[in-house]
């Protein structure tokens with residue numbers, strides 16, 4: 631299979647500590663396998679979507695599911711605003727890691743308002 635048609639990529643090293651020893655964590659969800667790093671304990675999806683997979687996923691997901699309902703979009707934006715205020719009120723200044731960030735909607739507030747690094 632050519633790399634253009636491949637939808638996933640296998641993560642060989644922990645994104646946090648860079649080590650390469652993992653153990654299976656939980657049951658696969660829709661074919662995505664989670665592992666726990668034996669060195670630092672980070673849990674992450676080992677066979678994540680690659681750029682091609684992300685493009686295909688979000689092309690369909692955002693237009694057909696995630697942002698198809700205007701009322702939910704307004705509610706979601708309000709939720710991001712509240713979360714942003716809460717994080718800034720109690721959190722320390724620095725880079726932001728959002729585990730389970732979906733499309734990264736709250737990231738735009740950190741980028742636009744705080745001009746800080748984000749990862750999700």
Ligand SMILES: [Zn+2]
Nearest residue numbers: 644647667670
């Ligand atoms: Zn690690």
